[in-house]
Amino acid sequence: MRRKRLLFYAFCVLLGLILMLIAAYWSYYGELPFGIGRGRAESPIVNVLLLGVDSGVGQGNRSDTIILFSFDKRDGHVSALAIPRDTQVRIPGRRGVDRINAAHAIGGPALAVRTVEQLLGVDIDYYVRVDFDGFRAIVDALGGVVLDVERRMYYEDKAQGLKIDLQQGLQRLNGDQALQYVRYRSDGMGDISLVDPVKGEYAGRVERQLKFVRALARQAISIQAVLNAPELVTQLLRTVSTDMPPDVAVRLALLAKQMAVQDVETAVLPGTGATVGGASYWLVNEAKMKEVVNKLVLRRSDMVRVQVLNGSGIDGQAARAADVLRREGFEVVTVGNADRFDYETTVVIPRPGRTAEAERVAGVLGGRVQGPEPAAGGQSGADVTVIIGRDAPGRRL
Known part of the structure; x- marks a missing residue:
């Protein structure tokens, strides 16, 4: 039966x-x-x-x-x-x-x-x-x-x-x-x-x-x-x-x-x-799995919410960066495309008050931390937005 x-x-x-x-x-x-x-x-x-x-x-x-x-x-x-x-x-x-x-x-x-x-x-x-x-x-x-x-x-x-x-x-x-x-x-x-x-x-x-x-x-x-x-x-x-x-x-x-x-x-x-x-x-x-367990089971309040956008035009770059961040304990809320595909370097943009978190993200992925922007994260509610540039293939992705 x-x-x-x-x-x-x-x-x-x-x-x-x-x-x-x-x-x-x-x-x-x-x-x-x-x-x-x-x-x-x-x-x-x-x-x-x-x-x-x-x-x-x-x-x-x-x-x-x-x-x-x-x-x-x-x-x-x-x-x-x-x-x-x-x-x-x-x-x-x-x-x-x-x-x-x-x-x-x-x-x-x-x-x-x-x-x-x-x-x-x-x-x-x-x-x-x-x-x-x-x-x-x-x-x-x-x-x-x-x-x-x-x-x-x-x-x-x-x-x-x-x-x-x-x-x-x-x-x-x-x-x-x-x-x-x-x-x-x-x-x-x-x-x-x-x-x-x-x-x-x-x-x-x-x-x-x-x-x-x-x-x-x-x-x-x-x-x-x-x-x-x-x-x-x-x-x-x-x-x-x-x-x-x-x-x-x-x-x-x-x-x-x-x-x-x-x-x-x-x-x-x-x-x-x-x-x-x-x-x-x-x-x-x-x-x-680590991300889900941190959020649902452990309810860790110190997880940084990150939006990852592909600005390089190279297929899969944003997804690979997202996987790297998840392994490091960040919560990736969205993965998508940037407004254009000609970013030469990776840019990390925090919301106001989240510069320290942006520096943690940059420490993992590399890239340049930009000044805080109120619109960073958009409707995703992310603390930090990362735009992956063409320099990413040489990094740990």
Whole structure:
């Protein structure tokens, strides 16, 4: 049976439901029926790894959905970083490379956590492991989800025991139909596709799942959901395991309760699909990954936002400069073309008050720091604009 995979946005709401139900159960009964761990030392940011597995929450299943949620207790900010299941990694204690979803099958949530920590270079405080079959039951316990299905969706694979059969139009989806909707990928985009390398835009099932999760969020706060709370708790306990202490669950549940779906800052681990040695992998873009982790997970406020423009007329110069800056910890907000292509030297232009940041950029790329200009950065919100000149090929690009 093909694994029931729910990617990315659907779990933003699902994790919120899980946290709130954990808190509700603990507040009512004063205990939790599953084991809990201590987590890590007190920190303003709490990182929770969500692992989606096939039927049952045993160790032997691959985690086909992996999302790192980061909760900032200082201001309530919540972010979610989706890690494609085929991401190529080195799993601690093993030789060679593997797909990241193999870590859970080999060593359970503990090894999955270690693998993600090694990949991203961050500490993970807790994990929440979800049985996908339980998601269907939770949707049913909510009374279904009202959704406008945008197209006729039909796909059948008898060998895999898979059938997706949904009509177009506004309707109430039960748990099984909801799974069909979020699993449908017969649109040429698959699980995930890089559609714009410059802007870092990805497509696939993500847009449909965002639509679904909004509908799920509306249903989750309905009167029907409140009336069905005991059944939701029952389903939760059957399908979730975690090492999160109840007091932490309560605090995070309060944060999740206040967050609107559109307020959750989301990203996909940057990379591109490729076939290596006959196997399909998601190959991570190391430079862009560092930028995303700094922004979403670590929330570093000292990152310099840079706009990179090609003023040399040489194809790829701006993109190469952007990669160099990302590797050095700068946040590249836009990559594009300058107003002309006859710049002989690279020019670094700061916004007022950002001269020191411009000098840091020039220290990496070279070039001449120009006087501050109020319009530098334009609508991109960049602190510094770099116009790559014809002298760039002789530098570290």
